[in-house]
Amino acid sequence: MKKKTTIHDISKALKINSSTVSRALNNSPRVSQKTKDLIQKKAIELGYQKNILASNLRTNKTNTIGIIVPRISRTFFSSVISGIEETAYNAGYNVVIGQSLESFEREKELVSTLLSNRVDGLLISVSMGTTNYDHLSNFKTNGGPIVFFDRPITMLDTPSISIDDYEASYNATKHLIKNGCKNIVHFSGFQKIALYKRRTEGYVAALTDNDIPIRPEYILESQLSEADGIEMAKKVLKLPKVDGIYSSNDTAAISAMQHFKKNNIKIPDDIAIVGFNNDPISAAIEPNLTTINQPDVEMGIIASSLLIELIKKTIKTPSEHSKTLGTELIIRQSSQKL
Structure with a gap:
């Protein structure tokens, strides 16, 4: 198996100290653009791939949003997901999608898995079988913010996007x-x-x-x-x-x-x-x-935009940002x- 290229390999090849290489690969303003370009070119040449996991551990962020819906096969939910994914992508976030299949136990397992994988926030439409919200309270306490969509529930400082x-x-x-x-x-x-x-x-x-x-x-x-x-x-x-x-x-x-x-x-x-x-x-x-x-796609766009703002901590009173959308x-x- 071919050995993975490291920052130290790039440093050795260019005779530039490894701390400068690291800063350049992380687009630090402390490194000149000329040096950045040189290091980026050598990184590509040597087949260097950034260790995303290590970077996430350092920053305590994964730039990933969790989504849980009852059934992906339902047109409504697939359309909502489309709005979420496009908005998240444009903001630099990836999405991880799970379906509860209307099962409370499955929903709890999905929330636990997303928490273990350190997603930055959660968008969820709860299952018909959901009987309490302890698993969601635990996510908020130990993970990140939550935004409910389509099926709103009452939880302190947790907004929802729904219809009338x-x-x-x-x-x-x-x-x-x-x-x-x-x-x-x-x-x-x-x-x-x-x-x-x-x-x-x-x-x-x-x-x-x-x-x-x-x-x-x-x-x-x-x-x-x-x-x-x-x-x-x-x-x-x-x-x-x-x-x-x-x-x-x-x-x-x-x-x-x-x-x-x-x-x-x-x-x-x-x-x-x-x-x-x-x-x-x-x-x-x-x-x-x-x-x-x-307005399914619109619901996804609004819900994901709100969650990203909550992740960035630009909103002080989340519950005031709940929205009720119109229907036809x-x-x-x-x-x-x-």
Whole structure:
């Protein structure tokens, strides 16, 4: 195995002391540009590679950001990651991505691994299975700052970037009511997640404001996977007079639609449907799906920009920098009864 080139090899070849070589390779202003150029040229010639690990240990920084999402396969999260990665890259940071798969235990392991690998900060959308936040408090104490996105939780001096889930859900449910629906089922995520609790509250408020009774059996909780969508669709077919569904994501809405089609349920004539997320497939299926559009890439850009500022310690009161972004109801065929 070929021996790795060291600073001392460059020093010997150029007859320049090793401390000067080290300063030059670290772009120190104490070394002239002419000497820097000479040393850089020789470093390339000899195949020198900087020891990033040693440098990180000296500076106590890795210029790396950790990202944890429930599922990378979800279009929304992959778009958020795109915004994060581009912003981080432009600021000189690398990213390490993990997916919890909606598992609390897996999320804890990922946070522990990122802490062990000394990432400078963490961007996280917590899993549906997350029951407490001790692992995140430990990261803040022993690692670096955290910014929550999409699924905000309450933690001291920890900002979040999210949308107005209440308003988005209110508008989605109100749209179904305006199109003649009076018996509307809500496909919800687990209520212990603040995001899904707020979406349910928006659904309930829209029904209440329009004098439609709240039926607990019409609120179906799940992880909103494809399989969950099918199971909830089966439950809907056993409920009386359901004429509308508001789903907290497109995945469950679309798999439910497919089940309804197999059972000769016409959409939107028999059951009108509204989803959430504006996944690309929502515009391609037949009938195409009415849905809520979120500013996913923008969310990633804002969240990563904020985290980098927190890492640099340019922000004194992090919680004051939380942001709530707007959404848009995209009306398509699946909800147009009239």
